[in-house]
Amino acid sequence: MSQYTDSAKELLEHIGGKENIAAVTHCATRMRFVLNDPSKANKEKIEAIKLVKGTFTQAGQFQVIIGNEVATFYNEFTKMAGVQETTKDDAKVAAKQNMNFLQRLIAHLADIFTPLIPALVVGGLILGFRNVIGDIKMLEDGTKSLIEVSQFWAGAHAFLWLIGEAIFHFLPVGITWAVARKMGTTPILGIVLGITLVSPQLLNAYGVAGAEEIPVWDFGFAQIDMIGYQAQVIPAILAGFVLAYLERWLRKVVPNSISMIVVPFFALVPTVLIAHTVLGPIGWQIGSFISDVVYSGLTSAFGWIFAAIFGFAYAPLVITGLHHMTNAIDLQLMSELGGTNLWPMIALSNIAQGSAVLSMIYINRKNEEEKQVSVPATISCYLGVTEPAMFGINLKYGFPFLAAMLGSMAAAVISVASGVMANSIGVGGLPGILSIQPQHMLTFAIAMLVAIVVPFLLTIVFSKTNMGRNAFKRFGAR
Template identity: 70%
Template structure:
């Protein structure tokens, strides 16, 4: 019989039985389930199991937090359940059965772009820097126009920028074939055919006359030779077309000739389909969107259009069709002496960067996430959004939506005030320099909205949605975080509940400060973090006062009205003025003696109010284990 056999039996029953388990695996701290019917799991019951520190659901996985003993728990569970474990990747694959169509599409996009993120981050920084030195007029011209050195730098950096963004379809087609397990070199070749120098560059199509577009002439039909530089939808359609064809021919082709037949027919047919059908379809969609944008800008309800465009411009960037707005901007400048459209684009970019800024704040302790989010935020504020959108915002979902809402509000302010730009400029914070002088102040206000609204929404929603794994890293533990002494662990084993439910008005009305309470299952109180013992009750011995590293005072009070016991059943393990480490025992108490005295043994932890404004984030409703379960996170306001 294993150490966790009894707990495993309870978990199996509460999770809905063996028949409800589609897949199960584990990482360093938690078990990861894919359930056939997630609603069948008794979450409150599971969280009461001894050894279970909590649960959450993410990306179709029901995750049960165990802690450092998860490997042993997992081994006992699979024996009791009679199931075979699988890898984390297999669990993620199985988890897709619990995702809706939109979640599967977003997940697929994220998986396609995940391998491309490092290149997108580099490209974003390079293009942002080029925008600053090459497009901003500082009064006597741009930096590039004043210096041959910087002109050379500007020209040289485009070598890298062009390779990353103009040639993006190559990376997309490669990533799709890699994800789907087909021949990657064929995906690379297919992507190269979409951006070949033989084709008319996608950026030149809008301004080219019909008879100036080169064509393939097959006698009975002619096909436009158009490139799809920086285009996403044509590349995605082409990549999946190649995958489908290769798998089809692999299935029907004899093995003896498959090495010749499969790649030949798969690639040739995929290239034909991409240029003859799929590419033009994607391009047509772009044309329709462009026409709608122009109509909205010239209508009498342009403020309404602003809200819609501000909201959905970022999703348009995902498709790569946003490049068509350049032609509209150029026409607006010619017709009206300026463009109302471009300022909204700049605000949308700023909003996406601000959502990433919110994620940086939420994940300030997650080093791996910051390696992506900080450069992505910088490049986004300089006008290049792809790293921020694909690397951060779409991955989590809610930051992307928060940015859309902020962009919508800022766009309404901009268009409603008639803000115009002289021309297309830097699509980020430096873009204010391209705004006509009389509109700069109101545009600055719109920028503030585009910064503040997404940041606040992201932080508010993120505090509810992000898991410990998201905040601290992919393999975050549930042990206390000591950085800056802002995190407190449980002071005892037991059930954690809100201080408002304590049957003592001194505590429930927070007269001693905000906090939490524990119904203990043990007999020892431990230090929640490094601290100094500041208060001891020499006669009753029922409470301990601590001074935390940031000078917050914390009172740990064992029992309700236990002062009347005059110390019976209580014993201090520390002295006043002593410095203690996190997890060090502070006092012993007897639950039996407290019960005999007719008192409640509830442990109350109150954080005393100070002159410095602070917020406390409490984690209640969980079964805590002393020194391992995080209960409080404290932040200065």
Template identity: 70%
Template structure:
């Protein structure tokens, strides 16, 4: 008998049996189920299984937290249940039948940005390093930065912008590619579509306000402004979905023997035209409204309340999957206001979670409920977020979270962010110990 045979049998029974399982997969720490009838799962009994650390439902999937031995548990479960496992992507597709319209929209958003995260992290680290060597005056009694003194580092600073610009300035290319890949459209055409939104021949959208002469495509009976959408998220998302939807529909109606020529032509050209006439300006407006609302919340007299709520709620948002929408908002803020105050709070939330876990390790109580770790972390994250917004901390870019996140903070705000980091470490650590000793939130 394998190590988790008994526990696997219990889980199979409490989850509603084999007939209630539409799909099952696993990730690094969790079993992921798509259930035909989620109400049949007896959560209380499942959470009492010896090796189970907790459960939650996210993006239409019922997830059971097992820990680092999830692979062994998964293998035993498959053997016991007779259910064939599927890939995580297949499980995600199956899970969509359990989602409402809003959840499906958020799931699509998450799947668009997930492939872009490695590039965004690299870009954030690069821009952060450029902050250090280019903007902070370390040398000659605090009067000069490293690049002002050393030619080598000046060259490095200039060279790294090539990569940073490629990632953030030309982000629409990545977005339209990702949408094409996700929806099964032709990926190279998705890339071409993205390039048409950021082509060097287009006027940068942020230069429109000061431009004396906006170039146009003159068709005689009508003119279309040659405006680019560099660093813009929503115009690229709208254009990407229109292109992919149009191509997939054309594939169904165009005869196979001419589809290689007709489908790309009739899907790409109309989409590019629609993107510059309708979708670009519309997406710009939508993005501006969203970023203005968030920016107002972050800079108003009630910014402390906005920060407190966001800092406290971000960790639960991760469980629901709603946190993915912050990527689009952050990128829009960066493009419109040359920085974001939202991302520093996300980095502080990650730090607070880590501090709470560190406290649990210190207390040597690895088997406590995750809730006991999460609540102190949320409180610490909330207070750190208030501090960050109160001190007007802004980041040049989004990137890797946690302690390295300080690299992405504007140089003039790094000390303020360091103070918020200390708060995010100390408060969750202390509260976790206090909560544990007082028996608060124990199972």
């Protein structure tokens, strides 16, 4: 008998039995169930299982936090329960039965941006490192940067831009590939479509405003502007979906004997034409409108109110999955303004959640069993991954989650009121300071300190009173 057998039996019983499981898979730390009837899952009894660190529902999936041993436990569970293993993609498809229209829309955005996150993180770190060596006057009495006194670092600074440009300027290639991958169509066609949006023969998107004359494709009876869409998010998403739906339709109507020739040609060529005549300009205008509204709201006299609301509400957005929408807004702000004032608040929210868990480690310092969850959760949270902290500790007790939200709110107000801007996204938590523009790093460091101290102290205060618990219950969290 395996050490996980008893826990697997308990989980199967409290999940509603084998007949209630439509699909089950796992990720790095969690079991992901698609349930035929989610109401049959007894959350209280599941969370009482010794191996379980917490539960939550997201994107139509009932997720059970197990920890690093989830892969071994998953194998034992599926064998004991007699259920078939399911891929993550199959589980996502099955989960749609439990999702409304908005949830499906958010899930689509998540599916597009999630595969891009590793590249965005790398790009953020690289641009942050270039900030440090290229823009901070740290040498010769604060008059010169590292690249101004060292040829090696000057060369490294120039070389690293090769990667940074590939990730952020050519982002549409990744987006159109991700859309094709998600829709089950031909990924290479998505890549080719993305390249046509950022081709060197096009006028760079960053040079449009200052261009004296925009080159055109002249067809005699009509002309099309040769404008690139470097770093543009919405035009790439729209073009990617048009290509995917057109390819899927063609595969239904074109005979298999000629589909290899006909489908790629009649899917790609019309999509590229539509992308440069309709989708690109419209998507650009939509993106510009969204970025203008967000930036104007954050830099207005009432920007601190927006910051307070966003800082307080971001963690609950993570629970619902709505936070994936901010990726598109951040990237749009970067393309339009050369930076984003939204991402700093996200990094501060990560830190605040980790600080609340750190406080719980202090409060429950004699609880060795809980430390197995709380210590790794704090570390991952400070590095930008909040789910273990939120679902494993903060939501379990309730009041640490509220303390983190309040600390995040205070830090966000400081960040926005001081005009803090990030050059890139993807680097959250404490390393997030590397993505901040050099002139704002000191202010952001102060906001980080607030995000560490305020949640830590509030969690201790709430633990000694009923104030935090009662306030959290009024928000309907538990």
